[in-house]
Amino acid sequence: MSTETANKDLLRGGQFLVKETKSEDVFTPEDFNEEQIMMRDSVKEFVEREIWPHKEEFEKKNYELTEEVMRKAGELGFLGVAVPEEYDGLGMGFVSTMLVCDYISGATGSVATAFGAHTGIGTMPITLYGTEEQKKKYVPKLATGEWFGAYCLTEPGAGSDANSGKTKAVLSEDGKHYNISGQKMWISNAGFADVFIVFARIEDDKNITGFIVENDKDNGISFGEEEKKLGIHSSSTRQVFFNDTKVPVENMLSERGNGFKIAMNALNVGRIKLAAASLDAQRRVTDLATKYANDRVQFNTPIAKFGAIKSKLAEMATSAYVGEAASYRAAKNIEDRINIRLEEGASHSEAELKGVEEYAIECSILKVACSEDVQNCSDEGIQVYGGMGFSADTPMESAWRDARIARIYEGTNEINRMLSVGMLVKKAMKGHVDLLGPAKSVADELTGIPSMDKPDYSELFAEEKEMVAKLKKVFLMVAGSAVQKFGPQLEEHQQLLLAAADILIEIYMAESGILRAEKNAKKLGEAAQKEQIAMAKLYLYHAVDIVNTKAKEGIGSFAEGDEQRMMLMGLKRYTKYTNMPNVVELRNTIAEKLTSENKYCF
Incomplete structure (x- = not known):
């Protein structure tokens, strides 16, 4: 397909509203190629071996277990799916990166959060905005799981209004490094991260600036206690404090004042990936609810035979099916747009940034829809289980708690x-x-x-x-x-x-x-x-x-x-x-x- 043809046939972001899309032009999960099916099955096997059997342990704030699982995921290449091969990644397409995020995220929100924070906002800003020297130094270690990444944006007074952060970066007298001072909160992976993407303001700049900061406790970096959270119990979440932390000038990420742009583009990718991360959780909850409904007998009848339960199971499955359809439809559009940019001579980072930015509307739509569907699905899962669903001895209770954060991550659903x-x-x-x-x-x-013609619905x-x-x-x-x-x-x-x-x-x-x-x-x-x-x-x-x-x-x-x-x-x-x-x-x-x-x- 030529670039000209692709540009003509491929709808731009938001055009779905005013142009008809033909079914033959959309990508569906049934269109996965052989390589994608193999990757999906590898991730599913990994989850069933390394994550699901330890479900109860993840509810006991076992942060070491999350780190261990992440390291194993790195050894298998799952952390580097989106990273170009020259930086020790697998260099796979956008659909494949969605697929891995989808299937690795369903068993527990703790791993889903650690994975998303590391591969997305922890690694991607360097991959897409870093200099060649920065990429060579940091990305291979992040892609293989030798090092883990975290993202320090949110502050006590800067949440949805991310550009209002008070963290300061002051250039040293010799001009060789910046001294960063400030407080960051709700930092996923903080407890075991080796590298932080930190956003700070230089002087009175209108916009914040991004920096790559290595975790060195002898360099003015300290941490709060692990946060006590409703869900994602084994996801490390801490405050991070910077006190005159020295950061070499060459560790500035992109240009001065470009931090807000980096943050917003990272969120676009994060939003569609969060939609993907909600899908397998819905499948898994629907699986468990179906099995329970078949096994649970009341009035001498499996409750799966009752209309009230049938209604719930059908609605749960429907949300998952439509969520899959919409998420992979958009993912393939993004991948096609990236490929068009590459054919036109753009660099990997330029192509990826513009490809995702084109479909920012769809990314926000998917984030909202899938995060709310996974919450509703887990809520109905509890209801199918009845009293047992409310017990921490069954997986529905933790599924419901873990799902709740998805409506807040990557910009609240109201913001999106x-x-x-x-x-x-x-x-x-x-x-x-x-x-x-x-x-x-x-x-x-x-x-x-209005037309009085009788429509043909054959x-x-x-x-x-x-x-x-x-x-x-x-x-x-x-x-x-x-x-x-x-x-x-x-x-x-x-x-x-x-x-x-x-x-x-x-x-x-x-x-x-x-x-x-x-x-x-x-x-x-x-x-x-x-x-x-x-x-x-x-x-x-x-x-x-x-x-x-x-x-x-x-x-x-x-x-x-x-x-x-x-x-x-x-x-x-x-x-x-x-x-x-x-x-x-x-x-x-x-x-x-x-x-x-x-x-x-x-």
């Missing part, structure tokens, strides 16, 4: 919701995504006469795809009117942004599930994919309800009189099914497959 809409509006203003034309078309349509997903197209019109109607009304002040209307973001999220997730099921049904036959088809339809059914509710909330917040009535009439038109799906039948179809296979089997 507002970012997704804000970034989309900015892309529209730059001309990267044409929102104005489609929004005007929707406004014209609202004042026009093809698989014909009505569902039409419904997704109508949901996109809902977003354009609400967001378009809001932008027109508030202009640059839109960002001050946070509750409206949150409502619009939920509409955007449901569109992307529902469409991804449908495209995955359609692609595989075309390839394998509808009969072989009937449960997957049911999951795609079930997810869309819920998405329509959420969009309807959030759109009413948004419309009511800024529209009045005739404008409000017109928009509400349009909303009713755009969220109305011609053929309402039988939701009970869909759930039963999914649940019966799960219980017959006694596992998550999609």
Whole structure:
């Protein structure tokens, strides 16, 4: 495929909202190549051997066990999947890096956090922003697990507002090093990290600067006690204090004042990786709940036979299936964009940064959706187990606690919701995504006469795809009117942004599930994919309800009189099914497959 063709065929970030995506153009987990399948199976075998049997031990704050598992993961190459081969990594594509993050993260949040912090925000800033000398010195040790990395950004007064940090970097009189002083908190891997990415402010610079700081306790570095946390008990989390810590000037990361940019780009990658890290946890919880429901007998019947339990299992599996579809769809888009940049002559770091940045909207969408789905899944897992689910002797309790942090990591879900809409509006203003034309078309349509033609729904997903197209019109109607009304002040209307973001999220997730099921049904036959088809339809059914509710909330917040009535009439038109799906039948179809296979089997 030529670069020109690839550029033409590959949608830009956010364009899913205004352009149709064909099922043959999306990547799904069923498209993993032989190398990716081998990597997936290697990671799964590692987890079953080294992590899952020690599940109880991870709940006892055994930080040494986490470090030991991480070192073994390094020996097998899992820590260096995304690192270029010249720095002792495996140099694999973005989809493969997602896959490893996905399957290594499901057994315990402690390892998931240690892995994500090390491979992402601990290693990646040096790989992408470091000088050649910095890369050669640090990245091989980080890629192989000889050294571990941590990321020192958050401070007591600087959380979501990351650029407001007070940590100072003062140049020495001889100009050979900076003295760094300040306090960092919530630092994952702090207890065993060898290298810190530290953000500090030089003089009165507007933006912070990044530094590579080696962990030397004789160099003014000290630590707080391990934090007492709700979950991720064996993930080392400490405060780190710097007191005139000497850092050679050559250890400045990128340019002076570039720290905020480094931090934001690291978060983009972290967000989609966090979505991946939520997937296997959902699969595992669904597996366990299914097995328990088959084994648990009440009133002389396995509880898996009861409709109330079938409903829960079906919803849990559906979230996992759609999360997989959306995460790997976006991951392949990022990989393709990276490859286009490489073909055009960009360096590895430039290509990776621009490739991920292009899909920052999708990264935020996925972070929110998958982190909330894994929480809901584990919550329902507890409910399937009943009283036993509340006991620390079963794995549901720790799964629920570990899942909770995902909604806070990498920018809270509230921040990411507002970012997704804000970034989309900015892309529209730059001309990267044409929102104005489609929004005007929707406004014209609202004042026009609806078509009375009877639609043809003979093809698989014909009505569902039409419904997704109508949901996109809902977003354009609400967001378009809001932008027109508030202009640059839109960002001050946070509750409206949150409502619009939920509409955007449901569109992307529902469409991804449908495209995955359609692609595989075309390839394998509808009969072989009937449960997957049911999951795609079930997810869309819920998405329509959420969009309807959030759109009413948004419309009511800024529209009045005739404008409000017109928009509400349009909303009713755009969220109305011609053929309402039988939701009970869909759930039963999914649940019966799960219980017959006694596992998550999609």
